[in-house]
Amino acid sequence: MNIIETTGLSKSYGKVHALNNLSLTIRQGEVFALLGPNGSGKTTTLGIILGVIFQNNGTYRWFEEENHYSQRRKIGAVLEMPNFYPYLSGTNNLKIASDIKGIDYSDIPRVLRIVGLEDRGKHRFRTYSxxxxxxxxxxSALLGNPSVLILDEPTNGLDPQGIAEIRELILRIAAEGITIVLASHILDEVQKVCSHVAVLNKGNLIFKGSxxxxxxxxxxxxxxxxxMTLLRKTILEIPEVSGIESESEHWLVSFSSEPDAGIINSMLHNKGILLNHLSRRTKSLESHFLDLLKKQ
Amino acid sequence: MFRLLRIELTKSTSYYVFWGMAALNLMALAGLYWGIQPFIDDKLADASRNSPIPIPAISLYNFPEIWHNLSFMAGSRFFLMFPALVIILLVTNEYSFRTIRQNVIDGLSRTEFFLGKLYLSVFIALFLSLFLLINGFLLGIIHSADVSSVAILSKIHFIAAYFLEVLAFCSLAMMIGFLVPKSIFALGILFVYAVIAEPIATHFVGESYKQFFPLYAMSGVIDVPNSSLMKLFGVQFKDYIDWALVLITLGWTVVFNLISLWIVRKKNL
Incomplete structure (x- = not known):
């Protein structure tokens, strides 16, 4: 089932195009990342599909149904900063969210336990770190076991231990089959946590896939x-080779199909060339991401 | 409706400004209801000593005039400022804490958000009216010569007029809060409008147009009580509720609330 489907969403603030013609589909069970630098349109996208920002163009659909505000009661979402009443206790803040979602208060201790705040529920939100x-x-987002969880930069401003805890938590929730949409500018986080990704830059979708x-x-x-000269000449005789360039101490050889390093090694060996370096180049998400941004 | 009111009341549970203002408001009103007669008695005693003609004593606590006397004083702009201030803060807080955004994300419709605030205003106005009713009833029972049910009930609808005044003023405050979500500016605008701008404006327009100004109409719903002292000076005030002004006040209340609703529905959060 499609959890959310957007078609041609656009939003501009005056002359600034915050979002351009975004079409995306997120399916049930995916851990979906919206990846992009600050100001790339991630929060605008989430704001639109959560009904707090009005788009200029395009449509969106939750759960393959007609839009209705009550659908959001099945979605657990936090946008940007944690927004609560500072003078209310954690528990009272969650009571308000429960009343809005139509959930019994008995779920509050459970969600507080999941995030490790069971001892601080009675304290005012203002006193929290x-x-x-x-x-x-x-x-709050976990109240009532939502079928989708939307988290906007959930590890922003946390210390390394806090970051690790939140990631652990996200993976645990994902393992229960809850669809997660995660907006982030941290590549490492996306690589560690997510199954699918859409990359945004300056409001444009520049990549989507797994x-x-x-x-x-x-x-x-x-x-x-x-x-090295003989090596280059010999390599170029291999039909699958599509390109070769020099990089510091070695040749960087591109193939048109997936190369088998063993076969290539033995072939070169038969021609009397002994390799002193052979390595498969893995591209990190980061270099991919930077490549994508450069192409823009 | 009760769900939305419950959400609003939960929001106020440990908000010290809400409870502080409520306590101040009720103490000030209780002081007014119970203290005004001894105060006037004192003043009249002083005045009589220097007066060539005897000044008749005034009793404010006689049924049924007590309802007119108390609702007139409680409906003065000074006392209406208490609930209005609370309403403004409760509205502007939602913007400064961005909780209006979270409420909508959690699944409250924008209309429901507005209705919650409106129900809270109605709740506050009802509570203050009930407070007036209880205090007025006790004072009347203690001091009034005539405690027949006819005397008690004949002017009790002044409480409904007082309810309308509170609700109208809170609706104005709420609209300003939605228009200008910065608390200090919203409070400033309400104060300047209520105390300076409208009184000046009504001073310069013709008599027949004055009544169309919201606060002028509102204050005219319950006119100055006709005491024997006033009669002495030959001034005649309306000892009844002016239904034309009630209609104008109601109209403004509807307009204020429609504007609030329109803002909540149109603005990005």
Whole structure:
């Protein structure tokens, strides 16, 4: 089932195009990342599909149904900062969210336990550390076991231990089959947590697909031997080779199909060339991401 | 309706400004209801000593005039400022904490959000009216010569007029809160409008147009009570509720609330 489907969403603030013609589909069970630098349109996208920002153009549909505000009661979402009443206790803040979603208060201790705030529920939100505020926001999103969880930069401003805890939590929730949409500018986070990704830059969608596809190693080998000129000449005789370039101590050889390093090695060996360096080039998500941004 | 009101009341549970203002408001009103007669008695005693003609004593607590006397004083702009201030803060807080955004994300419709605030205003106005009813009833029972049910009930509809005044003023405050979501500016605008701008404006327009100004109409719904002292000076005030002004006040209340609703539905959050 499609959880959310957007067609041609656009939003501009005066002359600034915050979002251009975005069409996306997120399916049930995906851990979907909206990846992009700050100001790329991630929060605008989430704001539109959550009904707090009005788009200039395009449509969106939740759960393959007609739009209705009550659909959002099945969605657990936190946008940007954790937004709560500072003078109310954590528990009272969650009571308000429960009343809005039509959920029994008995779910509050459960979600507080999940995020490790069971001892602080009675304290005022104002007294919480930033990490605790973030965790209360996630607790609020988890109320009533939503079928979709939307998290906007959930690890922003957390210390390394807090980041690790939140990621652990996200993976645990994803394992239960809840669809997760995660907006982030942290590549490492996306690589570790997500199954699918859409990359946004300046409001434009520049890549969508699975994280595996994006981090695909590519068909590139690094090679070096004592006689680099002979090596180059020999390599170019291989029909699958589509390109070769020099990079510091070795040749960077691109293939048109996935190369088998073993076969290539033995072939070169038969021609009397002994390789002193042979390595498969894996492209990190980061270099892919930077490539994508450069292409813009 | 009760769900939305419950959400609003939960929001106010440990908001010290809400409870502080409520306590101040009720203490000030109780002081007014119970203290005004001794105060006037004192003043009249002083005045009589220097007066060539005897000044008749005034009793404010006689049924049925007590309803007119108390609702007139409680409906003065000073006392209406208490609930209006609370309403403005509760509205502007939702913007500064961005909780209006989270409420909508959690699945409240924008109309429901507005209705919650409207129900809270109605709740506050009802509560203050009930407070007036209880205090007025006790004072009347203690001091009034005539405690027949006819005397008690004949002017009790002044409480309904007081309810309308509170609701109208809160609706104006709420609209300003939605228009200008910065609390300090919203409070400033309400104050300047209510205390300076409208009084000046009504001073310069013709008599027949004055009544169309919202606060002028509102204050005219319950006119100055006709005490024997006033009669002495030959001034005649309306000792009844002016239904034309009630209609104008109601109209403005509807307009204020429609504008609030329109803003909530149109603005990005």
């Amino acid at each position: 930033y990490g605790m505020k973030q965790r209360l926001a996630i607790a 994280v595996k596809e994006m981090t695909h190693p590519g068909y590139t080998l690094e090679m070096a031997s004592s006689d």
